[in-house]
Each structure stands twice: as structure tokens, then as C-alpha cells.
Amino acid sequence: MITLYSGLVVRQPLVDALIPAFEAETGECVEATFEPTTVLLERIAAGERPDLVLGVAGSVVELAESGVLDPAAVAEIAVSAVGVARLPETTGPADASAEAFLARLLESRAVAYSLSGASGLHFAGVLRERGLLERIDERAVRFPAGLTAEAVVDGRAEFAIQQVSELRSVPGPHLVEPIPHGLQSYARFAIGARAGAPAAARDFAGSLAGERALLAFEAVGLSAP
Numbered sequence: 001m002i003t004l005y006s007g008l009v010v011r012q013p014l015v016d017a018l019i020p021a022f023e024a025e026t027g028e029c030v031e032a033t034f035e036p037t038t039v040l041l042e043r044i045a046a047g048e049r050p051d052l053v054l055g056v057a058g059s060v061v062e063l064a065e066s067g068v069l070d071p072a073a074v075a076e077i078a079v080s081a082v083g084v085a086r087l088p089e090t091t092g093p094a095d096a097s098a099e100a101f102l103a104r105l106l107e108s109r110a111v112a113y114s115l116s117g118a119s120g121l122h123f124a125g126v127l128r129e130r131g132l133l134e135r136i137d138e139r140a141v142r143f144p145a146g147l148t149a150e151a152v153v154d155g156r157a158e159f160a161i162q163q164v165s166e167l168r169s170v171p172g173p174h175l176v177e178p179i180p181h182g183l184q185s186y187a188r189f190a191i192g193a194r195a196g197a198p199a200a201a202r203d204f205a206g207s208l209a210g211e212r213a214l215l216a217f218e219a220v221g222l223s224a225p
Contacts, residue, residue, distance in 0.1 A: 002201045004032040005040045006054040008117065008147065009080050009189055012169035013216035022207055028200045036117040036145050044068060049194055051201035054208075056118050057190035069192035076190045076225035077208045078217045081178045082119045083164035085149040088175055090158050098182035105136060105159060112141040112151035112160040120148075122185040123161045149174055163187065164221035176221070188225055 006014060011034045019030045033040075037055035044053070044063065053060055053069060057076050064071040084101075086092060093100040105111050114120030120143070127133040141151045148160040153172035160167060160174075167176040178184065191205045207213060214224055 002028055002030045002052065002198065002204055003050040004030055004052045004054065004201075004204075005043070005048075005050040006032055006034050006052075007037045007040065007056065007189065008034050008166050008169075009163045009187070010054060010078065010165065010217065010220075010222070012165065012220050013213070013222075017216045018208065018213055021212065022204050026200060026203070028204070030204060036114065038116045039145055051197040052191060052193050052205055054191040055189065057188040060190040060192045064192055068194065070195040070197070073193035073195075073197070073202060073205065074190055075192075075205065075209055076188055077213065078189045078222040079225055080163045080165055080187050080189065080222050082122060082183075082185050082187075083162065083167050083176050083221070084179050085152050085160040085162075085167040085170075085174045085176045086158060087152060088173060096180060098180040101180050101183065102130065102132060106132065108139075108158040110139040110141050110151075110157040110159075111136055112143065112148040112157035114143045114145065114148055114162060116143075116145050117162065117166075118187050119162045119166070119185070126183050149176075165217075168220050189222075 037059050063069045064074050093104040113123050127136055141157045147166055147170050148162045149167045149170035151157040152160045152174050191208055193202050193205050
């Protein structure tokens with residue numbers, strides 16, 4: 001069995017396509033755990049050692065530098081943009097500017113974002129820099145972890161902020177688009193194998209740089225590194 005710790009950003013393409021295809025072709029079993037990278041790092045710091053770690057590239061590189069992962073077995077696989085989700089009937093910003101986007105969020109009933117994922121930390125930082133965090137947080141739906149678009153689908157929030165691929169992975173009629181460029185953060189994601197990981201684990205990691213994976217990633221809004 002191959003054990004994989006992965007960030008939520010690639011959950012949909014891994015679960016829907018890439019893991020089943022690899023298992024069918026090789027007869028191997030991939031046991032995947034999906035959490036924000038920060039949560040995975042906490043588990044690893046507590047002593048857990050999966051065969052593979054997929055997360056924010058900087059964190060994966062740090063794990064390799066500290067000896068948790070093999071430095072020769074780290075590769076970037078995807079780039080993700082921060083996005084916003086809303087229902088079709090929810091009015092969007094007046095135009096594509098950062099100012100109109102922030103003004104619409106301030107007018108909204110509630111905004112959902114993550115407290116642990118890279119997108120949520122970036123979003124909170126953007127609001128803090130502009131002195132808007134406390135005003136948004138008065139009505140925010142803040143997720144310790146998980147998929148924020150669920151709050152849009154079930155009516156708890158009008159808008160949800162997260163990586164585009166994470167927003168798209170939630171079933172429902174919501175619209176997803178990148179946030180304005182002036183507020184954007186492009187996150188790079190990488191996969192790494194621990195020293196001594198079975199050959200099958202390294203084979204699976206290598207498959208995520210192939211054409212099949214590229215197409216699966218593009219289908220959920222991720223781009224090649």
C-alpha cells in the first residue's frame with residue numbers, strides 16, 4: 001500500500017481519475033489523506049511518515065531539506081490561483097477591479113474562507129493590509145479546514161474564497177472564477193517521496209508529471225508549473 005498525504009487543491013483529480021487509473025494499471029493501492037498543507041505538516045511534525053507528501057512547494061522542499069523527504073524525489077506538478085465562488089443568482093462585483101471586488105465582499109451577507117489553507121491565509125493577509133479583516137470577520141464563515149464553497153451551496157455565505165480547484169471540487173451550481181489580479185497569489189504545488197519509499201510510490205509520484213495528470217489538473221483549473 002502507498003500512503004499519500006495531499007493538500008486539498010488536487011483532491012478532485014486524484015480521487016476521480018489519477019488514483020483509480022494508477023491502481024487499475026499497477027494493482028497497487030493508494031491510501032490518500034487530504035488536508036490543508038498546514039494540517040499535514042502538523043501530523044508529520046508529530047512523527048507520521050507517509051510515503052508521499054503533496055502540498056505547497058515551499059513546504060515540501062523544507063521537508064526534503066530536513067530529511068523527512070528525499071531531496072532527489074521532489075518535483076513541482078501544478079500551479080493554482082486563488083478563486084471566488086458564488087451562486088449564479090448572487091450579484092458579482094461591479095467590475096473586474098480589486099476595489100470593486102473588495103467593496104462587494106463588504107456588502108455581502110457573509111464570506112467563507114479557510115483558516116489553515118494557503119488561500120485563506122493569503123486572503124486574510126490581503127484584508128489585514130487594507131484594514132478590512134475585522135469588518136469581513138464580523139459575518140465571515142471561517143473554516144478550520146475543508147472546502148469553503150460548501151458554505152455558498154448551503155446558503156451560509158454569499159462568497160467563498162479558496163484555490164480555484166478546491167472551489168470547483170464542491171458539487172453544486174456555484175460559479176467559480178479567479179479573484180482580481182491585484183489581489184492574487186499563485187501557489188505552486190509539489191510532491192515528494194520519503195527516503196526508503198517503495199518503488200511504486202515513486203512511480204505514482206512520477207505519473208503526476210505526465211500528460212494524463214496535466215489534463216486532469218487543467219480540468220479543475222490548475223496549470224503546469
